[in-house]
Amino acid sequence: MPTGGPVGRARLISLAVLLLLFVFGFIYIRYQWSQPEPPPDQTDFIQPDDLPRIGREPAAQIDFQLLARVADATRNQRLIREPEPYSHLLAEARKLTPGDLDALGLRRVAPEEILSDPDLHRGQPFEVKGTVESMEVVQGQLWQEVRGRLRAPDGRLYAFAVLKEPDATPGDVVRLQGFFFKLLCLEVAPGEYEDNVITLVGRSMVKSFLEMPPTADLSQAPFHQVRDFDLTDMVELQEEVLYYLLSYVRSLKDAGPETEVPAVPKAQEVSWADLRREPEKYRGQVVRILARYAPGLEWPRKLGPGGENPLGVRHFEDGILALPGDRLIRWIGFEPIPRELVQDSKLVYLTGVFFKIHAWENNRGEILNGPLIVPIRFERFVMPRNEVIHQIGYGIAGTCLVMLLLFLVGVFRDSRRSMDFRREFLKRKRRRLESVLEDGGEASGPRDPIAGP
DSSP: OOOOSHHHHHHHHHHHHHHHHHHHHHHHHHHHHHSOOOOOOGGGOOOGGGSOOOOOOOSOOOOHHHHTTOOOSSTTGGGOOOHHHHHHHHHHHHTOOTTHHHHTTOEEOOHHHHHHOHHHHTTOEEEEEEEEEEEEEEEOSSSEEEEEEEEOTTSOEEEEEESSOOSOOTTOEEEEEEEEEEEEEEEEETTEEEEEEEEEEESOEEEOOOOOOOOSOOTTSOGGGOOOSSHHHHHOOOHHHHHHHHHHHHHHHHTOHHHHHHHSOOOEEOOHHHHHHOHHHHTTOEEEEEEEEEEEEEEEEOOSGGGOOTTOOSOEEEEEEEETTTEEEEEEESSOOOGGGGSSSOEEEEEEEEEEEEEEEOTTSOEEEEEEEEEEEEEEOOOOOOHHHHHHHHHHHHHHHHHHHHHHHHHHHHHHHHHHHHHHHHHHHHHHHHHHHHHHHHHTSOOOTTTOO
């Protein structure tokens, strides 16, 4: 006897509806996975450059009317320093704090522009790098000052006057920042003068480096100096070698998009263990490694004393990538990891030049170590397409559809059988009723008086 009826049909219909919802949900999820990812929400990340700038008002205030008294049109005028304007520039230089000259419009010195119109540039802040030729401490009218001259890489001579005695000595490379005072005629040797010498007045100067041009070949890098497995050498960053790698990477980026790809050698796929086990084999080679981005483990850093380096870059980017088993990769480059590459899995491919095995101390006092790589580029990790998983998914979807069809067939077939059963049941009841009525009629007919009661 079938289990049909209103309750059975309602149960089957409910199951069919649930199965249908499951199928459509599965199809919707598959559709969403196949769609391209939306661009990252930029509001979730706030970089210092995105924040509003706070206005800076330097304490130094140049009196350009006073500087208008300075004259350097003739040789005789260039032999003297006007005391009052000169003392004024020294006094304003004493008020300078880090960043003030940048706020006042600091720029690299342009000798041709200054020589063509010194009055227009008088009192403006300039920066120049060069090798110190001479330096002496002089007791001025108000303060003790350091005067001297330096030679720029193009051979031009500059004179300077600063208030703070630098750590540099003649022969050292320095970076000088100060206000342009005037053109001087300086005695560079007994009886020998050099005319039209640009003179800058500042607070101090710092030791620096002459700029290193982009290096397209790493064969000249002193890799023989690099040591990996002695703890002292591991902690030592050996910046003089690192500059070559950074200069090489910069040369690749400066080549432009149309020539960058051919210029980069084919990267070798390596593992953390490969670099750790055979650093000499991979040193200076372009390698590619997969690692996990660890949020918060990247920061701007300075290379060289006071941030001075031959690449002319004030800040580099430093970071750490993680691998399973507490293994780490250190990287130092020009740019941070692009944020859009680490939205999902946090896995990125790092392609760069391997330098050395480096050790460092974290903020908890732990000594960590791992390969140090100079990045060329970061790439998004894309999960490889697994055809077996896709086939299984399609099989599940097909099974669900077949089950749905079977449910629907079962519902309609049960409904038809239920109706047939009801009709048959009513027929049987009718026949039994007729039979009972017939039997009852015969029992209540006339009785034979001879038969007795």
